[in-house]
Amino acid sequence: MRHLLGIESMSRDEIERVLETSEAMLEISQREIKRVPTLRGRTVINVFLESSTRTRVSFEIAAKRLSADAINVTRAGSSLSKAETLADMARNLAAMSADVLVVRDSVAGVPHMLAERVRVPVVNAGDGCHEHPTQALLDAFTLRQSLGSLEGRVIAIVGDISHSRVARSDIYCFTKLGAEVRVAAPPTMMPAGIEALGVKPCFSMQEALPGADVVVMLRIQQERLAGALFPSVREYAGTFGLNARTLALAKPDAIVLHPGPINRGVEIASDIADAEPSRILDQVTNGVAVRMAVLYLLTGGAS
Amino acid sequence: MSNPDSGHSGHKYERAVERENERELARGRVVLDAAGIQRATTRIAHEILERDADVSDLVIVAIVRGGEPVAKLVCAQLEALAKHAVPLGALDITLYRDDVVARGVRPMPRPTRMPFSVDGKRVVLVDDVMFTGRTIRAAMDAVLDFGRPAAIQVATLVDRGHRELPIKVDFVGKNIPTARAERVVLRKRADGELEVVIV
Numbered sequence: 001m002r003h004l005l006g007i008e009s010m011s012r013d014e015i016e017r018v019l020e021t022s023e024a025m026l027e028i029s030q031r032e033i034k035r036v037p038t039l040r041g042r043t044v045i046n047v048f049l050e051s052s053t054r055t056r057v058s059f060e061i062a063a064k065r066l067s068a069d070a071i072n073v074t075r076a077g078s079s080l081s082k083a084e085t086l087a088d089m090a091r092n093l094a095a096m097s098a099d100v101l102v103v104r105d106s107v108a109g110v111p112h113m114l115a116e117r118v119r120v121p122v123v124n125a126g127d128g129c130h131e132h133p134t135q136a137l138l139d140a141f142t143l144r145q146s147l148g149s150l151e152g153r154v155i156a157i158v159g160d161i162s163h164s165r166v167a168r169s170d171i172y173c174f175t176k177l178g179a180e181v182r183v184a185a186p187p188t189m190m191p192a193g194i195e196a197l198g199v200k201p202c203f204s205m206q207e208a209l210p211g212a213d214v215v216v217m218l219r220i221q222q223e224r225l226a227g228a229l230f231p232s233v234r235e236y237a238g239t240f241g242l243n244a245r246t247l248a249l250a251k252p253d254a255i256v257l258h259p260g261p262i263n264r265g266v267e268i269a270s271d272i273a274d275a276e277p278s279r280i281l282d283q284v285t286n287g288v289a290v291r292m293a294v295l296y297l298l299t300g301g302a303s
Numbered sequence: 304m305s306n307p308d309s310g311h312s313g314h315k316y317e318r319a320v321e322r323e324n325e326r327e328l329a330r331g332r333v334v335l336d337a338a339g340i341q342r343a344t345t346r347i348a349h350e351i352l353e354r355d356a357d358v359s360d361l362v363i364v365a366i367v368r369g370g371e372p373v374a375k376l377v378c379a380q381l382e383a384l385a386k387h388a389v390p391l392g393a394l395d396i397t398l399y400r401d402d403v404v405a406r407g408v409r410p411m412p413r414p415t416r417m418p419f420s421v422d423g424k425r426v427v428l429v430d431d432v433m434f435t436g437r438t439i440r441a442a443m444d445a446v447l448d449f450g451r452p453a454a455i456q457v458a459t460l461v462d463r464g465h466r467e468l469p470i471k472v473d474f475v476g477k478n479i480p481t482a483r484a485e486r487v488v489l490r491k492r493a494d495g496e497l498e499v500v501i502v
Contacts, residue, residue, distance in 0.1 A: 017411070020411060021412060024414050024415070025412070027415050027416075031448065031449065036398040036445075037398070037404055038398040038403060066398075296398075297409055299407055299409075300409030
């Protein structure tokens, strides 16, 4: 493994290797001393050029639990504000003997571009509307905890499919692991030709949820999209929101995921987010383990 | 992960290696059969009790994965002899290995299960084959991350010599002189019986 740029380019074997490695990593976070010496003397630089709390902290904790040094770079305090190019900044970070660059950017393709220009493993921590591979891996890991295997399971992904990097990575990941994936959104949020990814587009909850083992709710960027892609937040909540009434369409023991941060009362009702079917906080816990696995596997080099 | 040939190429390759390994082991010379293993683990259990008959603060920690079947046998013997429950844990030391930390090789780590505190306990680490001592070094570091035991002792089914670190074994099932290049492996046969072979 040289880089983790997206799920699209990974084989099923590679995905399963990460998930299996994550099993061992999960236990470390439950210890009193939550640290192993594996990445002693290694340096992980988190280059987060788009705002993020959960993912950045998760990567930082993952690096530290493996005894690596973790350093965070954000756009505001970086030399990018002096018009240095991204590639030059990455080369400079690599020249300081960084062992891994974790990159988040609002522009799709930035992690790939940097991976071609530096000799350091690059992890994509979310690039624009393209991919968010560690989120998909932690989603798959969380589902395997409850379901065992994803083979033959029906998974409905609901929300802004067009603009969601989580949706894209989840689609690649779940289909590679053998699941049947449906995507549900209003027509304004459904990309044309999504069938090509091997998923079934649905335009209502009544179409998407019957028989589903899993419902993945995506965050609606209400501050940006209300009025543009749907008439009002209230109408969206009424048609594509997950509540007791719509969840009842899925299998009785269906599981609910959400990549966070959640909009209570918009895409997901509070009583669902906080109740038994929700694995939202497990996702956050598992995210650290999955990112530990990714850092562990990527720092192996050509062994 | 876009470059699968840079080290590990996933499970298929590993399964193929494992099958080849199985074939090689099946051709090995048996140095300890199931009955011998039973006797050796009984002896280890007796020696553990001779050292200190009080089992109230004793915990057994198997080193994953080879130590697990040995530790199960030793633990069962101890419980039968002392008529007292003896907690059994399993410690994966992959993330503490010196070749993993220093050189970056990436073997698959396995889950650790330590369902008890080691504080103030007498911890007996159990492995299948004692060789260079590097595994025990890593295991001691790992145990100390779980707390402060009163003592750490080491039991091994087979001691084959060739120590590279100043580490001694407290309880030995059987000493087997070997050449450095030979492999000594505890394996489960197709019929479920355990045996130790030299290849």
